[in-house]
Amino acid sequence: MTETRTILVADDDRAIRTVLSQALGRAGYTVRATSSAATLWRWVEEGIGDLVITDVIMPDENGLDLVPRIKRVRPELRVVVMSAQSTFMTAVKAAQRGAFEYMPKPFDLKELLAVVSRALTAPAVAVPQEEEAEGERLPLIGRSAAMQEIYRTVARLTTTDLTVMITGESGTGKELVSRALHDYGRRRTGPFVAINMAAIPRELIESELFGHERGAFTGALSRGVGRFEQAAGGTLFLDEIGDMPPEAQTRLLRVLQEGEFTTVGGRNPIKANVRIVAATHRDLRQAIRQGLFREDLFYRLNVVPIRLPPLRERAEDIPLLARHFLDRAKAAGLPGKQLDQGAVDRLRQHSWPGNARELENLMRRLAALYPQEVIGGDAVANELAEAEPVAEMEARASETLEQAVERHLSSFVAAQKDGLPVRDLYERVLAEVERPLLRLALAATRGNQIKAAAMLGLNRNTLRKKIRELDLPVVRGLS
Numbered sequence: 001m002t003e004t005r006t007i008l009v010a011d012d013d014r015a016i017r018t019v020l021s022q023a024l025g026r027a028g029y030t031v032r033a034t035s036s037a038a039t040l041w042r043w044v045e046e047g048i049g050d051l052v053i054t055d056v057i058m059p060d061e062n063g064l065d066l067v068p069r070i071k072r073v074r075p076e077l078r079v080v081v082m083s084a085q086s087t088f089m090t091a092v093k094a095a096q097r098g099a100f101e102y103m104p105k106p107f108d109l110k111e112l113l114a115v116v117s118r119a120l121t122a123p124a125v126a127v128p129q130e131e132e133a134e135g136e137r138l139p140l141i142g143r144s145a146a147m148q149e150i151y152r153t154v155a156r157l158t159t160t161d162l163t164v165m166i167t168g169e170s171g172t173g174k175e176l177v178s179r180a181l182h183d184y185g186r187r188r189t190g191p192f193v194a195i196n197m198a199a200i201p202r203e204l205i206e207s208e209l210f211g212h213e214r215g216a217f218t219g220a221l222s223r224g225v226g227r228f229e230q231a232a233g234g235t236l237f238l239d240e241i242g243d244m245p246p247e248a249q250t251r252l253l254r255v256l257q258e259g260e261f262t263t264v265g266g267r268n269p270i271k272a273n274v275r276i277v278a279a280t281h282r283d284l285r286q287a288i289r290q291g292l293f294r295e296d297l298f299y300r301l302n303v304v305p306i307r308l309p310p311l312r313e314r315a316e317d318i319p320l321l322a323r324h325f326l327d328r329a330k331a332a333g334l335p336g337k338q339l340d341q342g343a344v345d346r347l348r349q350h351s352w353p354g355n356a357r358e359l360e361n362l363m364r365r366l367a368a369l370y371p372q373e374v375i376g377g378d379a380v381a382n383e384l385a386e387a388e389p390v391a392e393m394e395a396r397a398s399e400t401l402e403q404a405v406e407r408h409l410s411s412f413v414a415a416q417k418d419g420l421p422v423r424d425l426y427e428r429v430l431a432e433v434e435r436p437l438l439r440l441a442l443a444a445t446r447g448n449q450i451k452a453a454a455m456l457g458l459n460r461n462t463l464r465k466k467i468r469e470l471d472l473p474v475v476r477g478l479s
């Protein structure tokens with residue numbers, strides 16, 4: 001007969017102690033339950049128990065403070081932390097102090113039993129005590145079950161260097177989560193470097209990522225340091241990875257396989273020392289099927305996937321987020337505002353195609369434009385109607401080419417995460433214009449390169465060369 005395992009439960013809520021004792025007892029465990037941290041600590045010191053389940057807020061001590069102490073005296077004793085606070089920081093602290101698992105309340109008893117069984121059987125691994133990240137610099141807001149799950153995953157990932165792939169619609173917080181992984185992770189004293197594949201002309205991506213030697217290509221007047229080198233010791237955030245051109249994908253795959261890279265035009269391998277976090281709003285599996293994304297690269301990057309839910313899937317977070325964004329607007333110098341119930345209800349009904357970013361922009365507009373201190377449902381409805389995509393599309397239809405280019409350029413510049421100055425702006429912008437222009441001319445002439453060249457006022461050979469350089473599809477048989 002196997003010996004029954006003893007589980008120590010600490011929670012000042014009697015109802016929780018009862019429920020846990022019953023469920024664990026039924027599952028065949030011996031349970032000792034207490035309402036105080038002091039009693040739990042005494043049991044631990046006396047060598048009692050095979051597993052601890054503790055609440056955070058208890059009258060005499062914070063359960064989270066107990067975790068490192070328990071780990072010091074009995075490193076093999078696993079601790080499961082449960083909390084009704086359910087904030088991102090609770091999850092991060094639990095992970096960094098060495099808790100085996102963190103359970104936001106309320107939780108499913110079945111899930112708890114699964115965690116208990118895992119905690120009692122999982123092979124022992126030395127969990128290094130993490131130096132704790134201080135402060136609440138970067139709040140991730142939301143108490144929905146979906147966000148809780150994300151906090152748990154992100155918290156666990158702060159104690160590792162694993163590659164992470166974040167997916168989610170535009171504005172769901174992909175960049176914010178990548179920053180959280182860095183700011184609370186092991187590499188937080190190193191740099192956080194972001195590069196957006198969609199904002200850089202395709203032909204420059206490799207040199208942006210890996211750097212280039214002097215003379216590696218026309219215009220490379222001096223050696224350029226790439227983002228891999230800039231991010232050494234820190235985190236490299238590859239935003240919009242789904243937009244990476246094929247040659248750069250191949251090169252990145254090689255770097256991930258070999259752990260080193262060479263600059264464009266260079267020969268000496270340089271050790272890659274970055275944690276990679278990639279993000280995309282695209283469906284990469286579909287891109288793989290369409291032959292646009294390398295499957296082997298996908299598996300290298302998709303080590304730990306995190307899917308950020310759209311706002312409409314977690315409507316219960318909207319009031320909290322809205323208040324957070326109003327506070328942020330106030331901190332940025334806009335007037336402070338409150339939302340009445342009607343406003344909150346109206347916000348919850350909206351479908352939020354632009355997700356948290358759309359909500360943030362709306363809160364800023366309300367703070368800036370409405371004189372009253374308490375915002376009502378009508379004001380919200382008005383502003384939402386104003387921002388209707390239809391209205392936006394109409395505005396765009398009457399836009400002049402110059403206005404459209406200006407709009408595009410400002411978002412291009414805004415997308416440069418490190419801010420200006422960007423290098424080679426003139427060339428980059430022209431390259432951005434060249435591709436659609438040539439595509440348009442080729443489409444209009446149904447692929448006839450002679451006609452397209454005439455239309456563009458370009459020499460035929462120049463057009464051919466550009467088509468090759470820009471990797472534009474050639475429709476054969478029509479030219």
Ligand SMILES: Nc1ncnc2c1ncn2[C@@H]1O[C@H](COP(=O)(O)OP(=O)(O)OP(=O)(O)O)[C@@H](O)[C@H]1O
Pocket residue numbers: 139140141142168169170171172173174175176177281321324356357360
């Ligand atoms: N859970 C959250 N809590 C607080 N702020 C959030 C949250 N999610 C998103 N935000 C805020 O919403 C805005 C958009 O987030 P972010 O830029 O991270 O989205 P994204 O998914 O990277 O968007 P895109 O794909 O368009 O680049 C940011 O200002 C961010 O701080």
